[in-house]
Amino acid sequence: MTTQHRIVVIGAGYAGLTAARALARKTRDASITVVDGRGEFIQRVRLHQAAAGQDVKRLDLRKSLGRKGIEFIQARITAVDPAEKIIALDGEWTLHYDTLVYALGSQADRTSVPGVAEHARFVATVEDVAELSGQIVVVGAGATGIELAAELAQAQPNSDITLLGANEPGGWLSAKAHQAIHARLTALGVRIVSGAKVIEVRADSIKLDDGTLIPAATTVWTTGFTVPDLARRAGLAVDADGRIRTDDTLRSISHPDIYAVGDAALMLGPNDRPLRMACATAIPSAQYAAKAIAARARGKNVAPMKSPYVAQCISLGRGNAVLQLVNADDSPKKTVLTGRVGGWAKELIVLGTAWTVGLY
Numbered sequence: 001m002t003t004q005h006r007i008v009v010i011g012a013g014y015a016g017l018t019a020a021r022a023l024a025r026k027t028r029d030a031s032i033t034v035v036d037g038r039g040e041f042i043q044r045v046r047l048h049q050a051a052a053g054q055d056v057k058r059l060d061l062r063k064s065l066g067r068k069g070i071e072f073i074q075a076r077i078t079a080v081d082p083a084e085k086i087i088a089l090d091g092e093w094t095l096h097y098d099t100l101v102y103a104l105g106s107q108a109d110r111t112s113v114p115g116v117a118e119h120a121r122f123v124a125t126v127e128d129v130a131e132l133s134g135q136i137v138v139v140g141a142g143a144t145g146i147e148l149a150a151e152l153a154q155a156q157p158n159s160d161i162t163l164l165g166a167n168e169p170g171g172w173l174s175a176k177a178h179q180a181i182h183a184r185l186t187a188l189g190v191r192i193v194s195g196a197k198v199i200e201v202r203a204d205s206i207k208l209d210d211g212t213l214i215p216a217a218t219t220v221w222t223t224g225f226t227v228p229d230l231a232r233r234a235g236l237a238v239d240a241d242g243r244i245r246t247d248d249t250l251r252s253i254s255h256p257d258i259y260a261v262g263d264a265a266l267m268l269g270p271n272d273r274p275l276r277m278a279c280a281t282a283i284p285s286a287q288y289a290a291k292a293i294a295a296r297a298r299g300k301n302v303a304p305m306k307s308p309y310v311a312q313c314i315s316l317g318r319g320n321a322v323l324q325l326v327n328a329d330d331s332p333k334k335t336v337l338t339g340r341v342g343g344w345a346k347e348l349i350v351l352g353t354a355w356t357v358g359l360y
């Protein structure tokens with residue numbers, strides 16, 4: 001019989017890998033196992049580059065984690081039983097845990113508007129991504145939509161790219177950042193349609209709520225992410241979207257031996273505002289959770305997680321980006337880096353995230 005404390009991390013995205021690697025450094029007398037359906041990690045924050053035909057580096061999870069003394073199991077997690085503390089892999093109840101780190105991330109929202117699942121393309125996960133070209137309408141003028149439209153327009157100047165959304169691209173940032181995004185997209189030849197509400201996606205067009213039909217040979221849907229329903233099925237306390245409700249130390253409020261990190265977790269920041277689904281949240285939340293698990297194992301008290309936010313950074317094709325400094329509540333400060341300097345800053349940040357998960 002083993003006396004080792006068994007820590008199981010489910011999901012090997014930014015959050016799961018960061019947590020596992022930090023736990024390997026910080027804990028003694030604990031076994032760490034990571035489970036993911038994929039055998040390779042691919043940087044999600046570069047998937048718009050993959051859609052524009054660029055190569056994106058991959059990481060062999062078994063080799064990379066093995067070097068840190070972490071066991072890796074490639075399997076689909078099909079259920080969690082928090083009462084018995086056991087996980088079903090590919091339908092078999094096989095993996096026991098003492099502490100579970102839940103990091104199953106998110107996927108594209110395919111169901112909120114009719115026709116999306118049947119006719120749209122996505123860039124939310126590696127399985128979604130295929131190279132895009134031709135006449136394309138990117139729906140959703142949030143960070144992912146902006147990054148994708150700019151990347152496609154730069155890589156394929158002969159493509160016809162429209163960015164369509166309810167709001168102005170970058171309208172939530174400072175005026176300077178907003179203007180820089182607008183100017184760069186326009187210079188790249190992206191047509192911007194704002195104030196548009198899509199009510200249906202068809203094979204060759206998009207229907208708006210005022211009845212307008214917008215021709216679209218290819219529609220790419222980037223309006224937001226949803227999370228797997230595994231946590232809800234397991235009986236964990238979740239919000240309306242299925243994200244695990246956490247306390248201020250990232251433990252499930254219903255099952256405190258489960259920590260939830262990254263996109264799959266509902267983490268509250270300043271003024272109880274949910275932290276956004278972002279790599280900029282996933283990595284610091286996972287670092288924090290690892291520290292909290294290690295501290296509790298040594299019988300120490302754990303201080304609440306602080307807001308991780310310093311900046312929002314949006315790429316605008318290769319070699320160009322907007323880096324907006326933000327307050328702890330994620331609201332924009334005055335300082336903004338744009339153009340080539342913004343591009344360098346963004347590339348350094350993305351390289352930093354890759355380094356954190358072991359890609360370099």
Ligand SMILES: Cc1cc2nc3c(=O)[nH]c(=O)nc-3n(C[C@H](O)[C@H](O)[C@H](O)COP(=O)(O)OP(=O)(O)OC[C@H]3O[C@@H](n4cnc5c(N)ncnc54)[C@H](O)[C@@H]3O)c2cc1C
Binds near residue numbers: 046047
């Ligand atoms: C194109 C694009 C650009 C982006 N750019 C930025 C950016 O510039 N800055 C930023 O902060 N954020 C960005 N994001 C968001 C960022 O990628 C996510 O917020 C981040 O990946 C969340 O990390 P995570 O570890 O929580 O989840 P994920 O990265 O989604 O990882 C979850 C892991 O869980 C595994 N998994 C899920 N379900 C199962 C299951 N049932 N069984 C086994 N394994 C499972 C998956 O295979 C995956 O490896 C971008 C996203 C996209 C799509």
